[in-house]
Amino acid sequence: MIEIAGLRRIYRMGDVEVKALDGITLDIAKGEFLGIMGASGSGKTTLLHMLGLLDEPTSGHIIVEGTDITRLTDYEKTMFRLYKFGYVFQDYALVPDLTVMENVSLPAMLRKDRTEEQIQKDSDTVLEKIGLFERRDHLPRELSGGQQQRVSIARAIVNKPDILFADEPCANLDSENSRVVLELFREINEEMQQTIVMVSHEDWHKDYFHRIVRLRDGTVISDGYNGKEGKAG
Amino acid sequence: MGQKELKVAFLLALRSLQRGSRSSVILTVLIIGMCFTNMIFLPSLFNGIGQSITTQIVDYEVANVLVSPKSGDRYVTDLDATLDLINGMPGVERATPHYSKGATLKYRQRVLGVSVRAITPGDEKYVSPLYSKMIAGSYLGEADTGEVIIGKSVAGDATVREEDEFEPSLGGVRVGDSISIEYGNGFTREYRVKGIYFTGWSPVDNTVYTTWADMEEVEGKPLDQADYITVKAKPGYTEKFIKDELQQYGVSEKVQTTADLLSKSMGQALQTFAIINMVSLFVSIIITTVVLFIVITIKTLNSRKQIGILKAIGVDKEVIMHNYGFQVIILAILGIILGILITLALSVYMSYNPVVTPAWSATLYITPLDLLLNSVILFIAAIVAGYVPAYQVSREDIQTAMRS
Numbered sequence: 001m002i003e004i005a006g007l008r009r010i011y012r013m014g015d016v017e018v019k020a021l022d023g024i025t026l027d028i029a030k031g032e033f034l035g036i037m038g039a040s041g042s043g044k045t046t047l048l049h050m051l052g053l054l055d056e057p058t059s060g061h062i063i064v065e066g067t068d069i070t071r072l073t074d075y076e077k078t079m080f081r082l083y084k085f086g087y088v089f090q091d092y093a094l095v096p097d098l099t100v101m102e103n104v105s106l107p108a109m110l111r112k113d114r115t116e117e118q119i120q121k122d123s124d125t126v127l128e129k130i131g132l133f134e135r136r137d138h139l140p141r142e143l144s145g146g147q148q149q150r151v152s153i154a155r156a157i158v159n160k161p162d163i164l165f166a167d168e169p170c171a172n173l174d175s176e177n178s179r180v181v182l183e184l185f186r187e188i189n190e191e192m193q194q195t196i197v198m199v200s201h202e203d204w205h206k207d208y209f210h211r212i213v214r215l216r217d218g219t220v221i222s223d224g225y226n227g228k229e230g231k232a233g
Numbered sequence: 234m235g236q237k238e239l240k241v242a243f244l245l246a247l248r249s250l251q252r253g254s255r256s257s258v259i260l261t262v263l264i265i266g267m268c269f270t271n272m273i274f275l276p277s278l279f280n281g282i283g284q285s286i287t288t289q290i291v292d293y294e295v296a297n298v299l300v301s302p303k304s305g306d307r308y309v310t311d312l313d314a315t316l317d318l319i320n321g322m323p324g325v326e327r328a329t330p331h332y333s334k335g336a337t338l339k340y341r342q343r344v345l346g347v348s349v350r351a352i353t354p355g356d357e358k359y360v361s362p363l364y365s366k367m368i369a370g371s372y373l374g375e376a377d378t379g380e381v382i383i384g385k386s387v388a389g390d391a392t393v394r395e396e397d398e399f400e401p402s403l404g405g406v407r408v409g410d411s412i413s414i415e416y417g418n419g420f421t422r423e424y425r426v427k428g429i430y431f432t433g434w435s436p437v438d439n440t441v442y443t444t445w446a447d448m449e450e451v452e453g454k455p456l457d458q459a460d461y462i463t464v465k466a467k468p469g470y471t472e473k474f475i476k477d478e479l480q481q482y483g484v485s486e487k488v489q490t491t492a493d494l495l496s497k498s499m500g501q502a503l504q505t506f507a508i509i510n511m512v513s514l515f516v517s518i519i520i521t522t523v524v525l526f527i528v529i530t531i532k533t534l535n536s537r538k539q540i541g542i543l544k545a546i547g548v549d550k551e552v553i554m555h556n557y558g559f560q561v562i563i564l565a566i567l568g569i570i571l572g573i574l575i576t577l578a579l580s581v582y583m584s585y586n587p588v589v590t591p592a593w594s595a596t597l598y599i600t601p602l603d604l605l606l607n608s609v610i611l612f613i614a615a616i617v618a619g620y621v622p623a624y625q626v627s628r629e630d631i632q633t634a635m636r637s
């Protein structure tokens with residue numbers, strides 16, 4: 001469902017060029033739970049941001065279900081993100097002044113194809129799913145880090161996105177909470193056939209991924225299905 | 234920008250104000266409220282003073298229309314015929330003559346130079362509320378002779394020593410006392426003080442009124458001339474109407490409305506007022522603009538990352554911008570409401586405790602139009618101040634915002 005071809009991202013800082021991504025070619029299939037791994041600075045976040053339309057490549061193409069998303073206008077990109085993508089970030093990134101319920105409903109409220117009742121129903125359902133329905137009227141600051149991250153997952157999936165992007169969602173969590181969050185991702189992936197692209201550098205996370213892409217210095221050094229990682233190239 | 238987007242922007246704005254820093258909201262509203270009060274207070278006070286002076290001038294000096302000698306003449310001549318002519322015109326309540334003469338008053342050891350005004354007391358009642366301002370004794374009768382009424386400032390107060398007096402007086406004249414008046418032409422006579430009045434209008438409170446008959450005695454001849462004639466309009470007739478009518482019907486003297494006179498005599502003062510008003514208006518607008526600009530800029534800077542996230546999850550930049558826009562609108566509305574309340578409270582307070590000076594007493598003169606106009610001006614300033622940083626932050630690149 002996603003085809004990436006010759007993706008490059010070069011940061012220019014004065015005379016120095018940083019090749020954050022140096023020619024990535026990759027296909028991602030529907031329903032896949034893909035892990036992007038690699039050392040710090042290897043370009044994981046940069047790749048995820050390219051895929052998630054949060055940044056523009058220096059060259060190369062990203063085609064999502066036949067649409068070259070690098071060519072969209074600003075507004076089209078915003079709508080693409082709203083209607084097709086879901087995001088979970090490392091630091092939860094909830095709106096501090098909105099309740100759990102309001103945070104979760106927020107992206108749904110902006111969609112033209114959702115009625116008030118549907119938003120309510122969908123939000124209730126995802127909150128039940130993450131086990132925080134009882135806490136729906138609390139503010140984010142009244143929840144633990146793990147709970148906040150679950151709320152941010154609920155916000156990401158409430159619109160039933162085509163692809164869910166997660167950038168180190170467990171980086172701020174202890175292993176107990178990390179496990180809860182990863183289990184949640186697995187559940188979503190299995191029950192709803194949700195395509196997930198997750199960045200992680202914790203080796204033990206790979207147990208949860210179907211497929212693992214390893215980056216080093218902006219290039220793919222290995223790509224393979226879990227247990228039988230093959231060499232890229 | 235659809236309804237859903239506006240709804241979300243409004244929700245974000247409302248929640249931010251409700252659940253964000255309470256003290257920041259209160260402080261901002263307070264500042265806008267004070268700025269509004271500042272904008273409207275001085276102009277309203279000046280307006281109040283202007284209104285008070287205008288009322289006094291209408292009541293005690295010129296009524297609605299003033300007929301004065303044509304240029305080159307000292308007096309309005311052929312008085313009886315002119316009065317009859319004017320009094321016969323539609324819309325004229327009454328026309329009365331005034332004739333003043335410089336004189337020296339003597340009472341016990343005190344000597345005081347004043348201008349004595351001759352009036353026709355009965356007619357004057359239709360034109361001026363002087364008759365209702367007696368604080369002792371009674372008003373002049375039409376046929377009185379040998380009697381005068383004097384202003385409170387002229388009468389003075391027996392308990393105040395001469396050297397302590399604010400303005401010179403006769404040092405405590407009471408009703409029934411007799412004072413000596415020596416006119417400029419040498420005519421001197423004792424008059425009985427029939428009444429003492431207090432109007433609050435200093436020029437009148439420093440004068441003495443006598444009857445037309447007494448003044449004829451002073452001049453030693455029937456008085457068929459006057460310094461000027463004051464004309465009072467009937468309710469529903471404009472000053473302009475009366476003026477035009479007078480000129481059409483052949484009153485050959487100089488005819489001026491109160492407004493004509495005021496625009497001449499008060500033009501200078503009004504100009505000064507206008508400048509002060511402008512300055513206070515600008516200061517208020519600048520303070521409001523700067524405060525709101527800073528408040529919103531700080532808010533946006535503090536939530537740059539969050540704004541980046543919102544944009545990342547598909548919230549359109551217009552929603553982000555209007556979120557802050559709505560916050561400003563709500564703050565501005567609350568501030569303006571507070572300002573209106575403060576202003577009205579001040580206005581009520583001042584109507585019970587007016588600023589009193591010897592020349593005038595002023596309360597705040599505020600019209601709904603003033604309130605509306607100032608609200609609109611402040612509101613527009615607030616919106617401009619809020620939308621500038623809101624616009625800027627909403628255009629910011631997602632990457633820069635998210636990685637900050």
Ligand SMILES: Nc1ncnc2c1ncn2[C@@H]1O[C@H](COP(=O)(O)OP(=O)(O)OP(=O)(O)O)[C@@H](O)[C@H]1O
Pocket residue numbers: 011012013018019020038039040041042043044045046047201636
């Ligand atoms: N805005 C930027 N300007 C310049 N260089 C950048 C910028 N953003 C990222 N880089 C560089 O691009 C490279 C890849 O960065 P990226 O954030 O993708 O790494 P990462 O794999 O996500 O690392 P981490 O595990 O630490 O999050 C790094 O060398 C980084 O310094």
Ligand SMILES: [Mg+2]
Pocket residue numbers: 044045046167
């Ligand atoms: Mg990263």
